[in-house]
Amino acid sequence: MAAENEHDKQTKEEQHRAGEPKGAEDQHASGDSAEKPLTDEVSQDVAATVGEFMEKAAAQNEAAAEDLPETKQHTPSAYITFDKVSKSFGSFDVLKEVSFSVNAGETLCILGRSGVGKSVSLQMLLGFLKPDTGAIMVAGENICQFSEKQLQGIRRKVSMVFQSGALFDSISIGENVAFPLRERGDMEEDQIFQVVKGLLEMVGVAGKEQLLPSDLSTGMKRSVAIARALAAQPEAVLYDEPTTMVDPLMAHLLGSLIERLKHQLHLTSIVVTHDMRFAKKLADRVVFLHEGGARFFGTMEEMEQSDDEVLKEFLALDELVLPA
Numbered sequence: 001m002a003a004e005n006e007h008d009k010q011t012k013e014e015q016h017r018a019g020e021p022k023g024a025e026d027q028h029a030s031g032d033s034a035e036k037p038l039t040d041e042v043s044q045d046v047a048a049t050v051g052e053f054m055e056k057a058a059a060q061n062e063a064a065a066e067d068l069p070e071t072k073q074h075t076p077s078a079y080i081t082f083d084k085v086s087k088s089f090g091s092f093d094v095l096k097e098v099s100f101s102v103n104a105g106e107t108l109c110i111l112g113r114s115g116v117g118k119s120v121s122l123q124m125l126l127g128f129l130k131p132d133t134g135a136i137m138v139a140g141e142n143i144c145q146f147s148e149k150q151l152q153g154i155r156r157k158v159s160m161v162f163q164s165g166a167l168f169d170s171i172s173i174g175e176n177v178a179f180p181l182r183e184r185g186d187m188e189e190d191q192i193f194q195v196v197k198g199l200l201e202m203v204g205v206a207g208k209e210q211l212l213p214s215d216l217s218t219g220m221k222r223s224v225a226i227a228r229a230l231a232a233q234p235e236a237v238l239y240d241e242p243t244t245m246v247d248p249l250m251a252h253l254l255g256s257l258i259e260r261l262k263h264q265l266h267l268t269s270i271v272v273t274h275d276m277r278f279a280k281k282l283a284d285r286v287v288f289l290h291e292g293g294a295r296f297f298g299t300m301e302e303m304e305q306s307d308d309e310v311l312k313e314f315l316a317l318d319e320l321v322l323p324a
């Protein structure tokens with residue numbers, strides 16, 4: 001079957017690339033390589049406006065990376081740092097002195113079983129939850145004591161793509177994506193229309209502006225959520241389980257999109273995922289949360305070579321679960 005052949009080919013390519021640094025795949029000229037321009041799918045009539053919008057985002061993200069302060073505690077270019085972060089709910093310690101960091105322009109995958117605190121970590125990053133102790137640095141600032149107003153500034157820099165998509169149910173897809181553009185207050189109606197159209201084309205949901213979120217599949221909703229996140233021109237995007245409940249092809253498309261955003265917009269990303277193939281494709285580094293701690297923090301290759309029985313068991317279980 002053609003699908004199986006394609007799958008075999010892909011697996012061989014992945015094996016061949018094992019050990020190469022992330023980004024090396026750019027040299028393998030494939031149809032959905034990280035270098036394929038984001039605006040490739042965008043129609044001619046809006047390409048110039050969308051191209052300009054994306055160039056501005058890329059330039060802003062490069063400048064943000066250069067602005068990061070160098071301090072003794074934090075690696076020079078860490079955009080996000082968890083420094084001995086602890087969080088309990090009642091007597092339940094979800095996170096105990098968890099530390100990891102994400103460099104500007106890098107993708108970190110957070111792995112771990114259900115209930116280990118992956119979503120809680122993302123919520124703390126945006127200030128929806130506060131850590132009990134420890135520091136969370138975003139773009140060079142400790143956000144733990146931030147006021148609600150200051151946190152709103154952080155939420156403009158760091159966008160979240162929620163597992164559910166978290167779109168506004170009662171307004172159209174087009175208005176959902178337009179929302180961050182309108183909030184800025186500096187764009188003409190015609191410009192907003194063009195950017196919305198282009199962003200939806202870019203994420204593979206062309207022409208759905210008039211539909212409501214309930215008219216779309218789970219994968220499409222997630223694509224729209226990514227378009228809405230991009231409309232805010234963030235410096236970093238947090239994705240909570242982007243591939244859960246979507247078919248393998250959609251998962252592949254979302255993975256390619258996340259990769260292209262990283263390379264072309266210099267976006268810093270955190271991806272929470274159960275999907276090891278997805279993590280292998282995207283992660284510069286992974287953090288594995290287990291029983292309240294960051295059991296492992298390093299590259300995927302290092303994780304696969306680890307002698308830690310807990311990690312080995314997690315990876316072995318994943319092998320068993322994947323074919324289902």
Ligand SMILES: Nc1ncnc2c1ncn2[C@@H]1O[C@H](COP(=O)(O)OP(=O)(O)OP(=O)(O)O)[C@@H](O)[C@H]1O
Nearest residue numbers: 089092094112113114115116117118119120121241
């Ligand atoms: N606001 C809250 N109040 C009380 N307990 C909470 C709250 N938010 C999360 N928890 C608890 O914290 C633990 C970690 O939750 P979290 O949602 O981060 O898990 P997760 O790693 O994202 O799991 P999954 O893979 O299933 O999404 C869970 O036991 C959860 O019940």
Ligand SMILES: [Mg+2]
Nearest residue numbers: 118119120240
């Ligand atoms: Mg979760």
